Amino acid sequence: MTTPTPTPTLPSPPKCTTAIPDHRGYVPPTACNANYGFYPSWEWNLVFTIGFFLASLLHIAQMLASRKWFCWVLVMGALWEYACFMLRTLGAFDQQNGGLVVVGTLLFLLAPLWINAFVYMVVARLINFLLPSNSQKIFGLSPRWLAKAFVVADVLSFFIQAAGGGMLAGQDGGDTIQTGQRIYMAGIGVQLAFVVIFAVITVLFTIRLERLMGAGLLEPSHNVTVTRHLVWSMLAVIGLIVVRIVFRFVEFSGGVSSSNPILANEAYQLGLDALPMLIALLLINAVHPSKVLKGPESSFPRTWPRRWRTKLGGEHELLDSSGTELGGQRDGRE
Template sequence: MLFLTGTSAFAITTPPPTRTLIARQTTSASTAAAEFITTEYITLPGQTNAHVTIAPHTITIAVPTCIQTLTPDKNGYLPPGTCNALYDYYPSFAAAVVASVAFGVLTVAHITQAAVYKKKFCWVIIMGSLWEFASFTTRSLSTLHQQSVALLLVSQLFVLLAPLWINAFAYMLLARLINFYSPTRSILSIPTPILSVIFVSLDFISFVIQLVGGSWAGPTAPEADQLKGIHIYMGGIGLQQFFIFVFLGLAVKFQFEMKEVDRLGRGRGDQKWKGMLWTLYASFGFITIRIFFRLIEFSAGNTSSNPLPYHEGYFYALEAVPMVFAILCFNVMHPGKVLVGPESELPGVIAMLKPKRAGRKEAGKGYSSLEDGNEVLMKPTVYHLT
């Protein structure tokens, strides 16, 4: 503390205040919320020296304190708004089990299909389905132990982040479709390996942002931190949807280019790419439904005018069901049915940059580059070293 007298100045150093806490059993205006007022006394000691005398002073601060007065039921449930209530509704154990079984079946199906069709990159969608399964399995346990913050937080994080795996899989799939069917093996002059790396990297950025936001918005975090976490998560999920729109634009461009390639007779001669592309559109459509649900839920706030956080039916109808169909799309139309052969694998960025080895001759089906005027075309070839 600095004092000025005339032309001189002197400082008084005040020791740290001591605190005495006295809890009063006095309810606040909202008894249903089980909020009590704790009176906190902070004593500032006096100070005496040659220039000034300051008497001791006590500051009284009323601090709202949550004290549980209601007894939880056998599952740990407490009414919304009361102390230690983690859910805004009574969660259904049966619904959580049904959802976990559905995602478990999808996970097993994708593992089986990836093994049958020998598609290594399908581990990405397996992870997405597995995270959904983990989320709803944990949620099933949480409905029976509703006072467990850890179970609820783990369930929330898995369900918030799992769709990003499905996004990444769709990005990788389109890059492989372009590489397999397009004569130029590129879109907008971007080689397919680089295209895949770009969008998977953008998806990872969105993943990190949503992870930070979801972690901060934990059920027991202070209200200010929860609000900040929700804003961060909304920014990440909005970014995710923006990347989806950009990627869908590239998918539409690929679709028009393939129509022209097929019209000129320069394609592979099959139309399987159409079914795979429409499957990709459908999956992104279901993911978009889920994203808009989350954006509306969080942007409208946790008030009585916003029914989404207070009715579990919305969560299952607009979160769980769309993600079941988003994953199921790729079970019904699996990439392994379309991307067949060694050329269906996407080359790595480093391998793409290496110069081609000389001394090869044509011996069957595959791809080689030919010049036709100013346009680079592709025709089927396979190369063997001579």
């Protein structure tokens, strides 16, 4: 008779344990009651809070002084970044406060989309304002439709990332975190695809504009140096946005757990997300679009409904967004 070999009992995977928070409420990332995957630095978060606060104030002042009301989009992005880091700074002293973590994380993940949308709006307006009407279309799209199409794509990406970010920032854990990770990565994938396409469009616009300026055909009212600085700053901002998107894609592709070294080190988030966005905001502060987009023709004209056009004096009369009469299409532009 043979004795049956006993089946070895495999040890069950270790479960997390509840840790006792230290004086700042911090517990190790592997603990059940951990809210952070790292020990947050209140000093660096305070530095970014001050930086985004100053950038926000400057953008509000520049919007009011120039009366370029579409800049509210950029102001929203700057204020969201400021609010995010204010909450992160407070959270460093109250790390067991789940509300600070959830709201701060959501703002951190979504604020750059406002900056992204603003770049779409500015470049489309520059194309409409600076190029002759016969060379404004790029990939068959007029400047007005470029702005609409890419802003809509940005809004779509915003909602996808908001849905995924809400799951990532929540306290549910488990399958919810994994689902949120996939949804968020899909959202940043959509954003990256459209940003790359728009970068190509911006490069084509820059080439056309450089040819125009090189031939001395830019209208005398436009300062060539300032115009060139603004266009190249927009390209730089697009590059900073791409850096931030690629970082987030790489970050979450490694999984949402304490074993992911990127999630376990706050320096990556500060250096590859917060810093590029702060530089982008300050760069736009330094070369503000209002330095080039001047006068009623710098805004997209608004075509009023037929009954209002008739009352205002003509079937084809146009008014710009501020109500200034244009008396028809300039150079055949809408």
